[in-house]
Amino acid sequence: MNQLMQRVITAVVLFAIVLFVFFRLPPAAGVIVMSLFTLLAAWEWSGFLRFDRALLRGVYVLLVFCLMTLSWVLIPRYVSLQLVFILILLWWAVAFVWVLRYPTPIGRTAAAVCGLLVIIPAWTGLVKLLARADIGPAFVLLLLMTVWAADVGAYFVGRRVGRVHLAPNVSPGKTWEGAAGGLFAAAAVAGSGAALLGLSVGITLTLGIFVGAISILGDLTVSMFKRSAGLKDSGQLFPGHGGVLDRLDSVTPAVPLFALAANWLGFFAI
Numbered sequence: 001m002n003q004l005m006q007r008v009i010t011a012v013v014l015f016a017i018v019l020f021v022f023f024r025l026p027p028a029a030g031v032i033v034m035s036l037f038t039l040l041a042a043w044e045w046s047g048f049l050r051f052d053r054a055l056l057r058g059v060y061v062l063l064v065f066c067l068m069t070l071s072w073v074l075i076p077r078y079v080s081l082q083l084v085f086i087l088i089l090l091w092w093a094v095a096f097v098w099v100l101r102y103p104t105p106i107g108r109t110a111a112a113v114c115g116l117l118v119i120i121p122a123w124t125g126l127v128k129l130l131a132r133a134d135i136g137p138a139f140v141l142l143l144l145m146t147v148w149a150a151d152v153g154a155y156f157v158g159r160r161v162g163r164v165h166l167a168p169n170v171s172p173g174k175t176w177e178g179a180a181g182g183l184f185a186a187a188a189v190a191g192s193g194a195a196l197l198g199l200s201v202g203i204t205l206t207l208g209i210f211v212g213a214i215s216i217l218g219d220l221t222v223s224m225f226k227r228s229a230g231l232k233d234s235g236q237l238f239p240g241h242g243g244v245l246d247r248l249d250s251v252t253p254a255v256p257l258f259a260l261a262a263n264w265l266g267f268f269a270i
Contacts, residue, residue: 011148014247018144022130022137030130030137038123039065040244044234045115048225049108060112064119071124081128081270082263085256088121092214092253095221102169106228114225118218118252125255128270135268142193143211143258147250150186150212151219157181166216171223179216186212199267207261214257215250222249 021033042064046057075081095114098104129136158178166174190208194201222245226234233242234249263270 011152018141022141027131027133027136030140031127034123034126034130035068037244037248038068038119041119041234041248042115044243044245045111045119045225047231047234048111048115048229050229060115064116067116067120068123071120072127075124075128076270081125082260084121085125085260085270088117088256089253089260091117092217092221092256095253096217099167099170099217099220099224102167102224103228106225111225111228118221118249122248122252122255125259125270126251129259129268132268138197139262139268142190142197143254144251145193146186146190146208146211146258147215147254149189150182150215151250152182153185154178154182154216167220170220170227174216174220182216183209183212186215200265203265207258207265210261211254211258214253218250218253221253222246 021030039061042061043057046060049057049060051057051060075084126140129140154174155178158173158175158181162175162177164176165172166176166179187205187208190211191201191205193199194204222234226232234245259270262268
């Protein structure tokens with residue numbers, strides 16, 4: 001079976017699982033599943049730290065779990081989720097500059113801290129939204145489908161007509177043509193989702209472009225840490241796709257942007 005067929009089959013299976021968990025099971029099930037995937041992503045990120053002992057990688061995962069628990073307790077009861085997302089978007093602005101300046105040395109401590117900044121806020125946003133049985137699953141699905149559309153569009157357009165490299169020092173396979181195809185696909189999916197949810201198509205289509213754009217940054221940022229650690233993929237859990245981080249890297253910066261924009265546009269309150 002070639003890699004493309006593996007990617008398609010894996011994507012279909014994952015999408016079916018998402019639909020079942022989000023819309024057929026209680027909200028708590030979605031929170032639990034997302035939390036398990038997040039801990040797997042933390043394990044994969046610990047590989048970027050170049051620890052030679054599994055115990056040390058396990059300690060990093062335990063740290064992530066403790067911070068996830070703390071986040072669940074404190075946000076939004078004691079800490080504003082909007083403030084957290086605004087601060088995290090500032091971190092992603094730093095990541096953008098970092099990607100532009102790569103190759104630069106990335107120490108173990110910096111990689112460890114950045115993993116927390118990438119993983120935990122995204123998990124917080126997703127589970128807080130999933131916990132809202134009324135609108136949460138539909139909007140999380142819209143977000144995920146927009147990001148995945150950007151990834152699929154970039155993959156196929158880039159393979160067919162890609163010529164100009166987007167960030168050759170970080171991810172040589174990505175091109176500006178592919179990025180444009182990804183943004184078009186993200187906008188189309190976001191606009192279609194808006195029509196089904198009764199939202200403004202024009203506004204949501206524009207939001208889809210911004211979500212698609214920042215999802216590319218998430219992909220490049222994780223690729224930067226993988227390259228620094230000498231890894232091609234973060235893991236091998238999903239045939240044709242790699243690890244959990246290889247599927248969630250684009251989602252991590254999209255969550256705070258999507259949630260803040262949707263809140264300001266009045267789609268839902270956070």
